[in-house]
Amino acid sequence: MxxxxxxxxxxxxxxxxxxxxxAGFVRGFSGFGAAMIFMPVATSVMVPSTAAAAFLFVDGIVALPLVIRAFRICNWSTVLPAVLGSIVFVQLGAWLLATSDVLVLRWAIFIIVTGLLLLLISGWRYQSKPTKPVSFGVGAVAGILGGVSQVGGPPVVAFWLSSAREPAIVRANLIVFFALASIGTFVAYTLNGFFTLEVLHLLVMAIPVYALAIFLGSNGFKKADPGLYRKLAYGLIALAALSSMPALDSLFR
Structure with missing residues (x-):
């Protein structure tokens, strides 16, 4: 077995x-971004459903201590509406993927993600306190993008990075958001039979490697300059934009 x-x-x-x-080191340090690194590579050498199911499982189990710690300091008033928006509107993203021109959708995603990155680099900041409707709307955009292409992170990352919150709060918000938003994905993968014997075999290697990497990344965050966190986040958003760009499929897929 x-x-x-x-x-x-x-x-x-x-x-x-x-x-x-x-991927795990980046996840431990920044609170997000592991899927952006692992999935494009893994899906080039194995069945996408196997790669996605294995990553979802290992991240859900190994990152649990990060989630528990993040519960204590995240801003629940903005995280929960964003999670709700994502869970509701991921269905719309999946519907668009099934009924629309995929190439057009992917170019639209590239433009949106690139625009968010340029907005952040410009120095713009969301000065007001995030309201529940605004947080819900950002989560909805993340859900739509996730349903279309599994690149749902950049909207919430850009939203919380653009606030005046310190990196520890931004990181905690992201950790809790992705953990709660993934619950629906676990259910969908289970119902579709994605958790196969191949996934179990991959987990034997993945769990200890990912656990060590997350531990080292999390410790690195505690010692890092706050400015480094923002730079890494910008880099990960840029990676998400590039990996979703149809013109570069030969490199990422």
């Missing part, structure tokens, strides 16, 4: 472990 080499050759496991370690 646990013969992982029956599903994945050793060289592939080593390669995936290296990618997952980088």
């Amino acid at each position: 646990f013969d992982i080499f029956s599903s994945f050759p050793p060289y592939l496991l080593v390669f995936l472990a290296a990618v997952l370690f980088v």
Whole structure:
């Protein structure tokens, strides 16, 4: 049952472990971004449903201590409406994916994410206290983008980064948002039979590697300059934009 080499050759496991370690370190440091690093690479060497199910499971289990700690300091008044908006509108994103021109949708996503990044780099800040309707709206945009392309992070990242909140609060908001928003995905993956024996085999390697990487990344955040957090977040948003750009499919897929 646990013969992982029956599903994945050793060289592939080593390669995936290296990618997952980088993704986990970034996740531990920033609170988000691991999927942006792992998924484009993993889906190029295995069935996308296997990669997605394995990553969802390992991130949900290993990142649980991060979530518990983030519960204590996140801003619930803006996180919960954003989560609700994401859960509701991810269905619209999935419907658009099923009924619209995928190429047009992906170019639209690239333009939206790039626009958010340029807005942040320009120095613009959301000065008002986030209201529940605004937070819900941002979560809705994240849900639509996630349903279309699994690139749902940039809207909420840009929203909370643009506020006057210190990096620790922004990071906690993101950790809790992604944890709660993923509950619906767990249910959908279970109903669709995505948690297969191949996923179990991959988890044997993934859990210890990802756990070590998250631990090191989380400790790195405690010692890092706050300015480094914002720069890393900008870089991850740029990665999300590039990985969703149709013209670069040969590199990311």
